[in-house]
Amino acid sequence: MSGRHAWVDASAGVAGDMLLGALVDAGADLAQVQHAVDAVVPGAVRLVARGVLRAGQSATKVDVEVLTDDLPHRHWREIRTMVTDAELAERTRARVLATFGRLAEAEARVHGTSPEDVHFHEVGALDSIADVVGVCAALELLDVATLSAGPVAVGSGRIRTAHGDIGVPVPAVVQLSTGKRVVAGGRGELATPTGMALVVALSERDEDLPALVVDGAGAGAGTKDFPDRPNLTRVLLGTVAATAASAADGGGxxxxxxxxxxxxxxxxxxxxxxxxxxxxxxxxxxxxxxxxxxxxxxxxxxxxxxxxxxxxxxxxxxxxxxxxxxxxxxxxxTALPRGWVDVAVGGAVVPVKVGHRDGRVVRATPEFDAVEQLAGRTGRPVPDVLADAVAAATTAGLVPGAVLPDGLRPTV
Structure with missing residues (x-):
């Protein structure tokens, strides 16, 4: 965990492509984001980024070019399987599933069905899948551990959708807004279901800009250019001041x-x-x-x-x-860094978890599951195998105060 925090400014609205544009503008590599999207919907979309102006302010606009005519209405269970089976970083996968899970819950309440049976319609289309996966992949590339967001401008008036002419904010956005501060902010649809789901699912809290040691920022542009306000979603990146102080005192x-x-x-x-x-x-x-x-x-x-x-x-x-x-x-x-070192026990290998600090071993403990399995294979009593594993760790120099050995495999 790097402790890097992202604060989302959605005071002018938010959509999936706007948040993705802000993260690309902040430094997320578009080619690597594309790779993550291809893992879920291979060969189906192309991400294209370009610099634009919105009410005189520069920003990045990310467009999703659909490369296939296959645009089915997908159920939540289908999208979940696609994401689960894709080769993604675990934190990226968890964030994608959390976002679509919130969307499924909101759509189910709107349409009076179960989340498993929800047809996503617009938010299940390829461009929206690309937005959600792209945003979550970009957060991982920027090493963002935590997020928060300020109030969201949702818009006003009416728009036409697959369900006909409906009021703004649209019903799914209303459902997703429960417990979230929202404002109208202007005419038209300023917050899409995809954008709101990303903010709600990935933010740990609703707050104004926290005390942040800023080390990056980005602005993502919407399609329209309003003359009276920049049509942007912004992201500020950095270390929360309290976390930075904690780190100075030994980490946290x-x-x-x-x-x-x-x-x-x-x-x-x-x-x-x-x-x-x-x-x-x-x-x-x-x-x-x-x-x-x-x-x-x-x-x-x-x-x-x-x-x-x-x-x-x-x-x-x-x-x-x-x-x-x-x-x-x-x-x-505050957690000690830790890693694994393998030791030989009776012709087999037992991993030893090593907690360390400042390049020195603090404690070393054989993994009990491995000890128990070895005892089961050999027919020896578990306490005897455990004692041998502790002795092997000591022989390998895994004792408090010792210098960390080469080949330590890091873990979380």
Whole structure:
């Protein structure tokens, strides 16, 4: 985690291509963004960037050129499969799925159906898939760990869509705006469902410009050029001042803690719940026994996550448990860098997790799952294999205070 933060200024509106243009303007490499888009919809679109002026201000306009006549209306489950199967960075994939997941929920509420059965129509077209994947890939290229956004201008009046003549903001944008500060900002559709979904799904909070040590910025242009206001979405990049101070004191990154109290779940289900949360990107997940009202025994489920994974993990908690509510709080976590070193144990290899600081080993612990598996293969008692692994780590010089060995494989 680099701690780089992006703040989105959508005070003049936001669309997927505008946010993508802002990130390209801020330095995201368009060729690498294209590569990510091709991984999901190969050979279907071409991204083209050009410099433009909007009300006298320079910006980048990214156009999505569709290269195929195949423009089906796709279900959410189809898009999810496309993204899941694509070769993408894990953080990019998680952000794309979170964005389309929010879109599916909004469209389902508008049309009175389930998210799985939603036809995305305009937002499922190739250009919008390219916008969502492109934005998420650009964030990864810019090493953005966290995002926030100010109020969004949504527009006013009426527009014509595939569903006929409707009011602005369109129904999907209204659904996505729940809990978000919005203003009209002018006539016409200033916030599209794709743009609003990206802001809502990827931002950890709604805030005015935070105290930021700025190290980059970009402006993305919309298609129209209004004479009275620049039709731009802007992005400011940098380090949040509080995070920078924390780093100076020894390092820290921002994490979110999700919690839920549950008193009516079959206890046999809990191990699988924890496993699926960890597989879904949680940094950690655990249970604490508690006593609730009327003397009911229960558990507090706690999930530790990076902010960009919160939406998906919250959905997973609702899906996998019987809770009716999930609370969230923001924390700063200071974690030792860590990595893996393999040691030989009885003719097999056991990885040892090494926590380190300033080039020195702080602690080294054999991976217990590997120890347990080796014991199962050899028929030896687990404590004996664990003792051998600890001895092998010591022999390899993996002891507190030792210089880090060559070949350390980094992990998160």
């Amino acid at each position: 990154d921002r994490v979110t803690v999700l919690e839920a109290n549950v008193d009516d779940l079959d206890p046999r289900l809990w191990p699988g719940v924890l496993d699926r949360l960890l597989a879904g990107g949680a940094l950690d997940a655990w249970l604490v026994p508690i006593l609730m009202k009327k003397g009911r025994p229960a558990h507090t489920l706690t999930v530790l996550a990076h902010p960009h994974r919160v939406a998906a993990l919250r959905d997973l908690v609702f899906a996998e448990t019987s809770t009716l509510g999930v609370r969230a709080s923001a924390w700063t976590r």
